[in-house]
Amino acid sequence: MSTVLQKPIDYLKGVGPNRAQLLRKDLGIHTVQDLLYFFPHRYIDRSHYYTPSNIPNTTAEVQVKGSIIDLEIVKQKRGSRLVATFSDGQSTMELVWFRGHQWIQKSLQSNTPYVAFGRLNWFGKKCSIAHPELELLEDHEQRKGNFQPVYPSTESLLKSGISQRVVRQIMIHLFEELQGSFQEVLPAEILKQYALIDKNRALTLIHFPSTQEELAKAQYRLKFEELFFLQLQLALKKRNHKLKIRGIPFPSLGTYFNNFYNNHLPFPLTEAQKRVIREIRIDLKGEAQMNRLLQGDVGSGKTIVAVLSMLMAVDNNMQATLVAPTEILAQQHYKSIVELLKPLGVTVGLLTGSVSKSARVPLLDQLASGELHILIGTHAVLEQPVTFHQLGLAIVDEQHRFGVAQRAKLWRKNKRPPNVLVMTATPIPRTLAMTAYGDLDVSVIDELPPGRKPITTLHGYDSKRLAIFQFMREEIAKGRQVYVVYPLIQESKVLDYKDLMDGYESIVREFPLPDFQVSIVHGKMKAEDKAYEMQRFVSGKTQIMVATTVIEVGVDVPNASIMIIESAERFGLSQLHQLRGRVGRGANKSYCVLMTGNKLSHDAQTRIQTMVRSQDGFELAEVDLQLRGPGDLMGTQQSGILQFIIADLKKDADLLKTVRYAVDQLLLNDPTFEQLENQVLRQALALTQQGKSIWKYIG
Ligand code: ADP
Ligand code: MG
Numbered sequence: 001m002s003t004v005l006q007k008p009i010d011y012l013k014g015v016g017p018n019r020a021q022l023l024r025k026d027l028g029i030h031t032v033q034d035l036l037y038f039f040p041h042r043y044i045d046r047s048h049y050y051t052p053s054n055i056p057n058t059t060a061e062v063q064v065k066g067s068i069i070d071l072e073i074v075k076q077k078r079g080s081r082l083v084a085t086f087s088d089g090q091s092t093m094e095l096v097w098f099r100g101h102q103w104i105q106k107s108l109q110s111n112t113p114y115v116a117f118g119r120l121n122w123f124g125k126k127c128s129i130a131h132p133e134l135e136l137l138e139d140h141e142q143r144k145g146n147f148q149p150v151y152p153s154t155e156s157l158l159k160s161g162i163s164q165r166v167v168r169q170i171m172i173h174l175f176e177e178l179q180g181s182f183q184e185v186l187p188a189e190i191l192k193q194y195a196l197i198d199k200n201r202a203l204t205l206i207h208f209p210s211t212q213e214e215l216a217k218a219q220y221r222l223k224f225e226e227l228f229f230l231q232l233q234l235a236l237k238k239r240n241h242k243l244k245i246r247g248i249p250f251p252s253l254g255t256y257f258n259n260f261y262n263n264h265l266p267f268p269l270t271e272a273q274k275r276v277i278r279e280i281r282i283d284l285k286g287e288a289q290m291n292r293l294l295q296g297d298v299g300s301g302k303t304i305v306a307v308l309s310m311l312m313a314v315d316n317n318m319q320a321t322l323v324a325p326t327e328i329l330a331q332q333h334y335k336s337i338v339e340l341l342k343p344l345g346v347t348v349g350l351l352t353g354s355v356s357k358s359a360r361v362p363l364l365d366q367l368a369s370g371e372l373h374i375l376i377g378t379h380a381v382l383e384q385p386v387t388f389h390q391l392g393l394a395i396v397d398e399q400h401r402f403g404v405a406q407r408a409k410l411w412r413k414n415k416r417p418p419n420v421l422v423m424t425a426t427p428i429p430r431t432l433a434m435t436a437y438g439d440l441d442v443s444v445i446d447e448l449p450p451g452r453k454p455i456t457t458l459h460g461y462d463s464k465r466l467a468i469f470q471f472m473r474e475e476i477a478k479g480r481q482v483y484v485v486y487p488l489i490q491e492s493k494v495l496d497y498k499d500l501m502d503g504y505e506s507i508v509r510e511f512p513l514p515d516f517q518v519s520i521v522h523g524k525m526k527a528e529d530k531a532y533e534m535q536r537f538v539s540g541k542t543q544i545m546v547a548t549t550v551i552e553v554g555v556d557v558p559n560a561s562i563m564i565i566e567s568a569e570r571f572g573l574s575q576l577h578q579l580r581g582r583v584g585r586g587a588n589k590s591y592c593v594l595m596t597g598n599k600l601s602h603d604a605q606t607r608i609q610t611m612v613r614s615q616d617g618f619e620l621a622e623v624d625l626q627l628r629g630p631g632d633l634m635g636t637q638q639s640g641i642l643q644f645i646i647a648d649l650k651k652d653a654d655l656l657k658t659v660r661y662a663v664d665q666l667l668l669n670d671p672t673f674e675q676l677e678n679q680v681l682r683q684a685l686a687l688t689q690q691g692k693s694i695w696k697y698i699g
Pocket of ligand 2: 302303425
């Protein structure tokens with residue numbers, strides 16, 4: 001069987017070398033198996049027929065029964081069209097072709113009953129279908145199933161005569177040839193428990209369903225299978241990892257952790273923070289390397305979790321590092337962590353690109369000798385000359401800017417890989433976390449520290465700018481500070497920069513010296529200038545901070561109470577949410593104003609409305625997933641794993657949960673697939689290892 005599936009499509013009946021070449025080029029269909037898994041992307045209900053006498057006055061896709069009673073070529077300004085008069089004996093309509101005349105003319109039979117299918121066009125009272133699908137009534141009636149599949153196609157395929165009909169015909173031949181003998185790959189118990197139809201039936205029905213119900217069953221079964229093998233692989237990868245990769249265990253908590261926890265916590269921890277710290281503690285105690293993702297909304301208090309985790313390392317004579325995506329954020333972390341740990345006598349260093357050589361040399365020495373306990377920094381920490389004495393824990397803040405390759409660099413910092421904790425403030429929808437990060441353990445801080453006031457979010461139009469300036473003045477008069485953020489999007493760097501500078505100038509005009517001080521920070525500035533301007537804002541010397549998204553992550557100025565986001569329609573939801581999280585950090589009532597033009601696309605409208613309505617990062621993430629799709633949401637890094645043939649993470653969240661449960665149960669009951677009925681999985685998985693795609697095991 002498998003040998004047949006691996007054969008090139010050239011030799012299939014109805015294909016041939018020319019069509020094979022086109023199918024390869026346009027659709028990436030190389031083998032028989034590729035063809036088998038080339039699923040229709042929609043289906044047309046063809047249970048209803050019309051005749052030229054009773055055509056409905058719509059532009060829907062319909063099927064019409066009739067015969068061709070006349071055929072002529074009509075000259076046009078450019079070229080000509082072929083027009084067939086289609087009749088049911090009482091009335092007529094037209095079937096029209098703008099290309100391929102010769103071939104069509106030759107193949108049409110006059111005065112023979114046909115079924116024509118296509119979209120209706122109306123010119124006054126005259127009705128026509130352009131480039132209809134035509135099938136002899138006799139053939140049409142023989143073909144079973146009113147539910148007609150429509151396959152993805154391309155312009156050039158259609159031009160080359162590979163119509164939907166041709167593809168369907170190829171599929172019919174394919175199934176005749178294969179005789180429907182596809183090997184089942186799911187254990188019988190799972191089929192039974194989840195009421196799944198068998199593989200043979202599912203593959204047949206996905207191509208040739210006759211009812212909506214059949215189609216639904218086929219889709220459910222195939223989606224289940226696709227998600228099942230992905231989840232199973234991820235679970236096995238995670239398990240293997242735990243078995244094989246020995247980490248650096250931190251067996252005991254010592255004086256640093258206990259002293260800090262009992263005497264120096266700046267605030268009581270939330271229940272969610274405590275729970276997450278327990279989860280991390282269990283990981284770090286064990287032999288296996290920790291590989292954990294910590295999700296927590298902006299302001300949920302991830303930093304203190306990081307600090308406590310790092311103390312667990314220091315208590316066990318290990319070093320720890322915290323890596324942040326930007327210089328500003330690294331500096332802030334450094335400052336606040338030094339402050340927190342001051343009473344303990346833990347040594348903390350800062351390494352970023354702008355640390356001078358003279359400061360760097362002693363720092364690296366201390367790091368290599370083990371004198372330095374904790375290193376805070378940016379990507380600079382990952383570079384070659386940075387050597388730890390013994391790195392036990394690496395924490396990465398704001399994962400979405402941090403690539404897999406960078407994580408790998410961290411791993412190589414030690415002979416034995418350090419424990420890794422990845423923290424993200426961009427909540428990821430559950431379905432994505434279970435796939436893109438399915439090989440990590442996940443902790444969630446789903447509770448904000450007490451006393452946070454909700455941030456009022458408003459949609460502001462450019463035309464209301466004066467009112468907004470007035471509002472800013474009032475807040476500043478109360479002693480508050482304001483952010484004004486401009487988008488910086490790669491493609492139009494020059495324009496964006498101009499927007500920012502124009503905006504800055506108009507703010508300075510509205511808020512002149514000496515009453516007001518305005519800071520500006522953007523990516524083109526030197527690091528020390530940025531730091532200086534940030535510092536002026538943090539210390540309250542300036543009241544307004546005009547910035548690009550460099551301030552997006554982490555910056556903490558509790559006194560800032562207004563976040564104004566310019567051209568908000570150009571930001572993604574998660575970015576808007578991140579930016580909004582810069583305010584509402586102190587005791588004051590805070591506001592976020594989303595400035596847009598008057599004309600908004602549908603998606604932009606949805607984004608803005610969602611922001612105004614909700615402050616729940618997980619809810620926003622779900623909406624973002626629906627708007628952008630999984631690939632866009634996760635970036636290119638994980639796009640491979642998110643490419644499904646039939647499953648859809650936007651729609652199949654419930655199914656994914658079911659599948660995950662099935663996988664967990666299976667691995668609990670029979671982790672090495674000893675039971676006879678589970679042996680199919682061994683075979684399937686063995687083949688998966690060789691192939692690229694999750695589907696390559698089939699056959
Ligand atoms: P994030 O998860 O966004 O990194 P931070 O760790 O920066 O959040 O915490 C946000 C703010 O909340 C900080 O000012 C921090 O000191 C404060 N905070 C964190 N946890 C608590 C808590 N349990 N109680 C009160 N304040 C807290
Ligand atoms: Mg943070």
